[in-house]
Amino acid sequence: MLSPVSWSGGGVHIIRQTLLPDREVWVDLKTVDEVAEAIRCLDIRGAPAIGVAAALGMAQAARLYAGNDSGELIEAVEAAGDLLAGTRPTAVNLFWAIERMKKKLSDLSGRDAVGIRTGLLEEAQKIREEDIAFCKAIGEHGAQFMPDKGGILTHCNAGALATGGYGTALGVIRAAVEAGKDIRVYADETRPLLQGARLTTWELMQDKIPVTLICDNAAGHLMQLGRVQACVVGADRIAKNGDAANKIGTYSVAVLAQKHGIPFYVAAPSSTVDLSLKSGERIPIEERDGCEVTSPRDTCFAPPGVAVFNPAFDVTPNELIRAIITENGAATHPNMAKELEEMVLSTSRA
């Protein structure tokens, strides 16, 4: 199974997603700085994958500390967590994974340096394995919502490449295909960084799942033509009430789906839910450099010096979402908030 981030023995093993689909380059990230930079530059992206990478990065920090002083080791790991927390603001899985590793660190504080190192690596690997298992569970819960036959629109990449493996939105699609459903995926190209064009098409073509690439602009027309029976996307942070932040343009897809009476689903592990935020308005939206818009892949698209507004995410209000699918089932209206909270607590208690 394709897994974009794992532990290699020598470091954090990743596929450099910015080079896809032109080149398939795998590297071992040896330092925490390298992990942080890979998250920042989007070689590692997708909320769950970022969480896994941060956890492995903290385990790597423990490994890099050569001494035997538990206190110094703990400080080094905490500093690594703080560094990684500063990479990207929107995906909450990053902070969730760092918090979980810090809690583990605290639980291990009585151990010697070797014990702490071992315990942290085990915890990071557990986060990764759980993420894959959760994606499979999301797929199982979500497949029932997919049409037996028809077109499914997805935005950005919420696939194997965005997770430990298997994917959230694409996990739902994979599970539906495995269940024998006759599905064609429509992949929004997802400007500016083209995760749909570069990554979603690539991983679905590898799995021989039928996929058609469209410009983000064509989603409405495709719905007018009756070719879309469901939409399914991932999420970077979900507020307590079900409002969901995801890649810029997701909100437009949701509004179009509503206009056409097409169900719109969000698929994400419960670690994406931020119960501390009552609604989506408070989710911090990362704004990225305008050159992503004006010069994608180093090609000039616009006049020099043009003003650019480049938000990386938007928030889809819960009323546009038919169901939020997590590893523990589907949260639906009218009790979406309550069901969502129960799913979060159910996993955190386990």
Place this chain on the structure above:
Amino acid sequence: MLSPVSWSGGGVHIIRQTLLPDREVWVDLKTVDEVAEAIRCLDIRGAPAIGVAAALGMAQAARLYAGNDSGELIEAVEAAGDLLAGTRPTAVNLFWAIERMKKKLSDLSGRDAVGIRTGLLEEAQKIREEDIAFCKAIGEHGAQFMPDKGGILTHCNAGALATGGYGTALGVIRAAVEAGKDIRVYADETRPLLQGARLTTWELMQDKIPVTLICDNAAGHLMQLGRVQACVVGADRIAKNGDAANKIGTYSVAVLAQKHGIPFYVAAPSSTVDLSLKSGERIPIEERDGCEVTSPRDTCFAPPGVAVFNPAFDVTPNELIRAIITENGAATHPNMAKELEEMVLSTSRA
């Protein structure tokens, strides 16, 4: 004033829009084939500009016929019209201009070859001059609908570059700015061919009208933020009931505008109205090569061999349009169809 297509004495003088904004290259197209190819490859684009170019191309055909036989001359011009009619299917101004030139040809059929040549060139130049005058009138009628202060979203390029000069949607914006309104334009980049990123920003920056480039994906988020007070776009063909075909993605903008209670306007000369079509469903939608999506500006965006759906236009139903602004005023609900028809007849009678 910037005019993308005119008569140079030696041929059809155009700016090669596919090279903008990197290079500003003006050329004289000497043959009808060259004019047809320039339309096909989008060196000339924008419904009104395509109409002007076709008219000038037919005048050029008359000029290229070196003999004195009126019958042969008429045949050559008619063949040129047929060739030009095959270049692109959606913009009705193309067919409107060709029909008008054919009617002029028929009116001139009693004249000698010199008289026909002269008459056709005069008619083509009249079409161009009228188009500029109509754009100015559209601007005057449309400016009142623009906010005194605020953001105006536009999609694709319905500017000077899409017309004889001044522009339709950008004509409305220019007139609003000339009237002292404090406006910032948000230009959708308009994938796949980036007419917004490459052309709208370029011509507005030349006129020092504040413009911010966004990915098409960011339009919904921008509206959520309250930064858009009106949307104005051009059209390639408007059916009798006001349904309007325009660049792919326009429909999405209209749906988003409706969701946010933002008025959405269409600005076009009455030659864009096709009274023969009762509604927009019958407007032929051009589908273009997938490489426009996968390899814009020769840069690879997607895996080789991926399936692509690349419609060039979509249709916005009249109920999403607050007003259609032509040279004769604004057609609004509840009598949009009737007002539209009166505006078409008023110009064709003049």
